[in-house]
Amino acid sequence: MDANIRNDAIKAPPSALPRPAVALRSFVARPDFPAIVFLIVLSGVLLLTTSSFGSVSNIENLLKSAVVLSIVAVGVNLVMLAGEIDISVGSVLGLSAICAAHVSMSVGGLLLPAVTAVVVGALAGALNGVLVARVGIPSVVVTLAALYAWRGVDMIVSGGSLITPIPDAAASLGKSWAIPFTLLVLVVLLIISRNAVWYRNLVATGNNAQASLLAGLPIRRIRTLAFILSGAFTGLAALIYMGQVGGVAPTAGNGLELQAIAAVVLGGTSIAGGRGTVTGPFLGALIITLVNNAMVLWRVPNLWQSAFLGVLIIAAIAIDAARRRTQGGVKR
Amino acid sequence: MTTITSTISRRGNEIRNHEWIREFALFGLLIILTIGFAIVAPGFLSVSNLVGTSRYFVEVGLIALGMTLVIMTRGIDLSVGSLLGLCSIVLGFSFQAGAPLPLAIVFALGAGLLGGLLNGWLVTSLGLDALVVTIGTLALFRGIALGVSSANAVSDFPDWFAYIGQFFIGGIVPGQLLLFIAVAIVIAVVMSFTRFGQYIKALGLNPETTRLSGVPVKRVALSAYALTGLLVGLAAVVYTSRVSTAQSNSGVGLELEVIAAVLLGGTSIRGGRGTIIGTVLGIVIIAILRNGLQLAGVDSSWRNIVLGLVIVVAVAVNERLSASKRT
Numbered sequence: 001m002d003a004n005i006r007n008d009a010i011k012a013p014p015s016a017l018p019r020p021a022v023a024l025r026s027f028v029a030r031p032d033f034p035a036i037v038f039l040i041v042l043s044g045v046l047l048l049t050t051s052s053f054g055s056v057s058n059i060e061n062l063l064k065s066a067v068v069l070s071i072v073a074v075g076v077n078l079v080m081l082a083g084e085i086d087i088s089v090g091s092v093l094g095l096s097a098i099c100a101a102h103v104s105m106s107v108g109g110l111l112l113p114a115v116t117a118v119v120v121g122a123l124a125g126a127l128n129g130v131l132v133a134r135v136g137i138p139s140v141v142v143t144l145a146a147l148y149a150w151r152g153v154d155m156i157v158s159g160g161s162l163i164t165p166i167p168d169a170a171a172s173l174g175k176s177w178a179i180p181f182t183l184l185v186l187v188v189l190l191i192i193s194r195n196a197v198w199y200r201n202l203v204a205t206g207n208n209a210q211a212s213l214l215a216g217l218p219i220r221r222i223r224t225l226a227f228i229l230s231g232a233f234t235g236l237a238a239l240i241y242m243g244q245v246g247g248v249a250p251t252a253g254n255g256l257e258l259q260a261i262a263a264v265v266l267g268g269t270s271i272a273g274g275r276g277t278v279t280g281p282f283l284g285a286l287i288i289t290l291v292n293n294a295m296v297l298w299r300v301p302n303l304w305q306s307a308f309l310g311v312l313i314i315a316a317i318a319i320d321a322a323r324r325r326t327q328g329g330v331k332r
Numbered sequence: 333m334t335t336i337t338s339t340i341s342r343r344g345n346e347i348r349n350h351e352w353i354r355e356f357a358l359f360g361l362l363i364i365l366t367i368g369f370a371i372v373a374p375g376f377l378s379v380s381n382l383v384g385t386s387r388y389f390v391e392v393g394l395i396a397l398g399m400t401l402v403i404m405t406r407g408i409d410l411s412v413g414s415l416l417g418l419c420s421i422v423l424g425f426s427f428q429a430g431a432p433l434p435l436a437i438v439f440a441l442g443a444g445l446l447g448g449l450l451n452g453w454l455v456t457s458l459g460l461d462a463l464v465v466t467i468g469t470l471a472l473f474r475g476i477a478l479g480v481s482s483a484n485a486v487s488d489f490p491d492w493f494a495y496i497g498q499f500f501i502g503g504i505v506p507g508q509l510l511l512f513i514a515v516a517i518v519i520a521v522v523m524s525f526t527r528f529g530q531y532i533k534a535l536g537l538n539p540e541t542t543r544l545s546g547v548p549v550k551r552v553a554l555s556a557y558a559l560t561g562l563l564v565g566l567a568a569v570v571y572t573s574r575v576s577t578a579q580s581n582s583g584v585g586l587e588l589e590v591i592a593a594v595l596l597g598g599t600s601i602r603g604g605r606g607t608i609i610g611t612v613l614g615i616v617i618i619a620i621l622r623n624g625l626q627l628a629g630v631d632s633s634w635r636n637i638v639l640g641l642v643i644v645v646a647v648a649v650n651e652r653l654s655a656s657k658r659t
Contacts, residue, residue, distance in 0.1 A: 149640025307475025
């Protein structure tokens with residue numbers, strides 16, 4: 001019950017205020033409110049300071065380059081809502097992409113490479129999930145180990161060289177359909193987050209695992225599911241990545257885990273679990289892409305990109321912590 | 333206060349028994365690995381190889397000593413690899429900009445300390461999650477190192493600088509090995525015989541009780557991060573001297589080896605339990621694994637896989653051991 005109220009802050013407190021004020025207050029209380037404000041301000045500044053930002057082609061490129069990150073972040077977000085963390089997605093994306101690239105070159109078509117990418121990702125996620133939920137190893141340890149172990153596997157299965165060119169059929173999703181596909185994912189997620197019981201259970205588990213267990217929720221299965229979904233989304237992203245880049249290197253997805261966690265945290269999902277929205281990661285991914293774009297437009301050497309990413313991550317969790325403190329009554 | 337101390341020491345006794353078993357098991361593992369590699373990899377057991385290997389683990393080892401304390405306080409520091417790169421860049425570029433080398437070394441140590449203090453401040457004073465904070469600083473430190481150096485390297489150090497990382501006492505024993513042993517002994521003594529050491533343990537076993545007992549918990553945790561940062565600075569000096577180059581991608585992925593060594597050494601990721609002797613054994617085992625696999629002709633990609641497996645198995649065994657102890 002508690003979880004439901006806190007989760008989206010949809011239910012406004014009873015008050016004598018007029019309706020619009022209540023709506024405004026609940027909007028401000030949304031976990032992703034700072035992300036929305038930051039996104040609008042940054043876009044405004046970019047529109048005013050540069051001439052090329054507002055062009056259709058720049059916006060299109062921007063959205064395209066946010067696609068892979070946002071789909072990976074969506075999966076990581078589910079794990080973080082469940083109160084765990086997944087740092088392995090960078091290497092898992094590489095693994096899925098390499099396997100899918102092999103399949104697309106030997107079998108062809110779009111369906112089989114797609115199934116391969118998603119299944120490989122889901123299996124890697126399932127391994128994380130079992131080790132965390134069944135064996136009881138903390139998710140930091142499991143997914144950190146998995147990050148490095150899968151990168152080793154990536155080097156071996158790719159034969160250490162770039163796999164290219166990707167046949168047109170398999171590349172089509174990433175090349176032509178990336179943006180509509182992402183919108184579809186977004187819509188499906190929105191519907192799920194409003195209706196699906198398992199999503200509510202997942203958030204409840206992240207909010208208070210003990211209470212969820214006592215309420216009879218299968219928390220182990222829920223956590224495992226979160227990791228499997230994270231892997232599956234990473235597999236989907238791998239398929240798009242493969243099409244967009246046109247080839248898969250053994251190092252594909254290197255460092256993506258940092259950006260994905262940054263996107264989730266920027267999107268307002270709390271690191272403590274149980275608080276966040278399903279749309280947050282999209283906003284977070286857009287912010288990261290926008291900041292990178294801004295650095296190009298403002299001619300900041302891209303070597304500084306990583307430093308900005310670090311500042312964004314720290315700022316995001318500091319803001320989240322401050323908001324939790326002022327809103328009160330929240331855990332810790 | 334007395335009841336709390338006695339509870340801690342009673343739990344301490346139980347834990348100590350169980351740590352002896354673990355350290356004994358680790359020592360057994362070390363011997364088995366040594367025998368195994370001696371059979372499959374000729375040249376592994378030679379004095380020059382074993383001593384040579386010890387040069388490489390000093391950097392990981394120094395950092396792991398600090399990381400043990402951080403993990404014991406229920407924290408973690410994923411930024412150490414990036415901070416090593418940043419310290420190395422600070423050393424190289426302040427030297428290139430005209431600072432005398434001893435001063436550049438001090439700058440590198442200072443950069444490490446500051447980095448550690450930043451992590452510690454964000455975690456303790458702002459109460460932020462250690463994992464995400466250090467993921468953030470991992471990106472931040474590497475980004476600053478890249479930005480400041482513009483991805484260039486510095487390598488025209490004077491000859492005497494090489495002594496730090498390339499000096500062999502009596503022609504055999506690497507100089508930095510003595511440095512590592514000295515630091516390990518100091519930290520082990522501090523952990524066993526000082527109030528600070530007890531505070532670190534207590535903080536990991538039960539932060540709330542420790543705080544209510546009047547222990548300055550924030551300052552204690554902050555010093556664990558600061559110490560780790562300082563040791564990263566020291567490791568960066570040794571590393572830069574050993575490879576005679578300061579470049580921004582130094583220490584990429586180093587955090588994995590450091591954390592692997594600490595967890596293998598029996599420090600609990602849930603805090604409270606851990607020993608310096610255990611960590612030292614963990615470091616030696618990982619160094620032997622790495623060197624042995626290399627000599628046995630195993631592809632370097634496998635090293636990542638083996639390290640990953642080692643971490644997972646070590647923590648699984650630890651969690652099982654402590655779970656059976658608890659009931």
